[in-house]
Amino acid sequence: MKLCVIGTGYVGLTTGACLAAIGHEVVGTDSEAAKIAALKRGQLPIFEERLPEVVAAGVAAGRLTFTSDARAAIAAAETIFICVGTPPDADGKANLAAVEAAARQIAACAQGYRLVVGKSTVPVHTGDQLKRVLATQSHGRLEFDVASNPEFLREGSGVYDFFHPDRIVTGSDSERAAKRLRAIYAPVLEGAFTCGWHRQPAAMCGWKPPAWVATGITSAELIKHASNSFLSMKISYANAIADICELADADAGEVLHGLGLDRRIGSDFLRPGIGFGGFCFPKDLSAFIEMSAELGYDFRLLREVQRVNTRRTEQFVRKVREALWVLPGKTLGVLGLAFKAGTDDIRLSPALKVVRELVRLGARVRAYDPQAMERARAELGGSIHYCGQAEEVADGADAVLILTEWPQFRRVDWAGMRARMSHPLVLDGRNLFVPGELEGQGLEYHGIGRRAPRRAAAPLAA
Numbered sequence: 001m002k003l004c005v006i007g008t009g010y011v012g013l014t015t016g017a018c019l020a021a022i023g024h025e026v027v028g029t030d031s032e033a034a035k036i037a038a039l040k041r042g043q044l045p046i047f048e049e050r051l052p053e054v055v056a057a058g059v060a061a062g063r064l065t066f067t068s069d070a071r072a073a074i075a076a077a078e079t080i081f082i083c084v085g086t087p088p089d090a091d092g093k094a095n096l097a098a099v100e101a102a103a104r105q106i107a108a109c110a111q112g113y114r115l116v117v118g119k120s121t122v123p124v125h126t127g128d129q130l131k132r133v134l135a136t137q138s139h140g141r142l143e144f145d146v147a148s149n150p151e152f153l154r155e156g157s158g159v160y161d162f163f164h165p166d167r168i169v170t171g172s173d174s175e176r177a178a179k180r181l182r183a184i185y186a187p188v189l190e191g192a193f194t195c196g197w198h199r200q201p202a203a204m205c206g207w208k209p210p211a212w213v214a215t216g217i218t219s220a221e222l223i224k225h226a227s228n229s230f231l232s233m234k235i236s237y238a239n240a241i242a243d244i245c246e247l248a249d250a251d252a253g254e255v256l257h258g259l260g261l262d263r264r265i266g267s268d269f270l271r272p273g274i275g276f277g278g279f280c281f282p283k284d285l286s287a288f289i290e291m292s293a294e295l296g297y298d299f300r301l302l303r304e305v306q307r308v309n310t311r312r313t314e315q316f317v318r319k320v321r322e323a324l325w326v327l328p329g330k331t332l333g334v335l336g337l338a339f340k341a342g343t344d345d346i347r348l349s350p351a352l353k354v355v356r357e358l359v360r361l362g363a364r365v366r367a368y369d370p371q372a373m374e375r376a377r378a379e380l381g382g383s384i385h386y387c388g389q390a391e392e393v394a395d396g397a398d399a400v401l402i403l404t405e406w407p408q409f410r411r412v413d414w415a416g417m418r419a420r421m422s423h424p425l426v427l428d429g430r431n432l433f434v435p436g437e438l439e440g441q442g443l444e445y446h447g448i449g450r451r452a453p454r455r456a457a458a459p460l461a462a
């Protein structure tokens with residue numbers, strides 16, 4: 001099928017490339033001309049594992065193209081996916097300006113029948129607004145259906161998630177739209193694809209048929225918000241349990257492990273730390289709270305989830321201050337700036353929040369992230385020192401802070417780090433280690449929700 005993807009960011013580019021991989025003809029367009037120019041040169045504007053290969057294969061097969069000419073891209077497509085950003089406004093509501101702009105553009109240049117699919121995360125009843133804009137702005141030239149197809153990919157494993165979804169949710173109010181969406185996703189539903197993550201046929205890479213959840217548009221819009229808020233709630237719950245463990249001198253790792261083994265609960269998202277960030281959970285949570293309030297429901301449960309999360313970075317900074325007493329003039333090595341491992345995305349990153357606060361309090365920060373350095377530099381400018389490799393953050397450091405759970409940080413030469421530090425202290429904001437692992441390297445270690453730390457780390461052997 002001929003598809004157009006408006007917005008070639010984390011969601012649009014990943015979805016577009018994967019749709020091309022399962023056999024569709026996809027044109028990606030974006031209002032940022034530089035992004036499209038880079039994509040045409042074969043350069044990806046984001047880091048997403050396995051995506052470069054999937055994009056390159058789609059381009060080589062002639063099924064994936066990019067253009068700044070949105071008009072032409074829209075005019076040639078049968079189905080148009082809106083994947084533009086919906087950033088939070090100051091009041092916490094989702095800003096839908098880009099969604100409206102995309103709808104106006106479709107209305108201005110499409111003729112005949114089009115299926116317009118909203119993939120961006122939007123408040124409930126956005127589908128109705130889309131219909132209104134398409135109807136009023138197309139002046140009768142356009143026959144259309146609107147559908148909602150919320151996206152559940154996780155940054156860092158977006159390609160995997162496309163080929164191995166738990167469920168595909170589509171909301172539409174017409175038989176024609178529902179049938180077309182099912183046809184678009186048929187290869188994923190039937191396992192008739194070569195997986196872009198495993199580079200093997202579906203049958204050989206553990207593919208299981210996803211649930212096909214076909215609902216009305218409003219329900220589909222709500223499923224996305226209800227899912228993200230639930231996952232945020234799980235994280236805040238784990239963080240609250242971690243606080244209680246610290247007060248009770250219990251170990252959050254043990255408690256949450258015991259909790260997560262209950263199949264009704266599940267162990268995912270039960271890891272305590274400095275809180276959730278990124279372009280989904282914080283903004284979707286506040287958007288859901290605001291949206292519920294507009295509908296007449298005061299979602300106090302989610303307000304508390306938000307409050308617990310906001311306090312995570314504050315509590316971590318307090319831990320740093322307690323450990324080092326006076327911050328001005330102290331040097332802190334920071335491992336990790338991305339909002340989570342596996343991505344270069346720093347939007348609403350708790351790591352950045354911690355770094356900004358430490359700098360504000362007078363600390364000197366030396367930081368390293370495997371993928372997010374360029375984006376962090378654009379955001380933090382000259383306020384911190386950027387290191388070329390993980391070990392460098394330790395030079396003269398009074399403490400090393402782990403702020404993103406990149407697995408490679410487990411493999412750095414910690415004994416070597418210890419030798420470069422002026423004080424052998426590690427504050428692990430992501431519980432990347434378990435107590436006892438780093439102490440053996442002569443380091444004093446503090447995690448989150450752990451038992452009272454062992455003091456007086458033994459010096460390294462001479």
Ligand SMILES: NC(=O)c1ccc[n+]([C@@H]2O[C@H](COP(=O)([O-])OP(=O)(O)OC[C@H]3O[C@@H](n4cnc5c(N)ncnc54)[C@H](O)[C@@H]3O)[C@@H](O)[C@H]2O)c1
Binds near residue numbers: 035098155
């Ligand atoms: N990032 C995720 O993990 C994720 C997961 C699920 C859902 N979502 C949702 O998907 C949507 C997109 O998120 P993202 O992370 O891909 O954002 P993004 O910022 O990476 O990408 C959005 C793209 O849209 C482009 N754009 C903005 N206005 C446009 C317009 N009028 N015409 C054409 N292009 C336009 C931007 O230039 C940008 O490239 C958001 O609603 C988000 O909440 C994101």
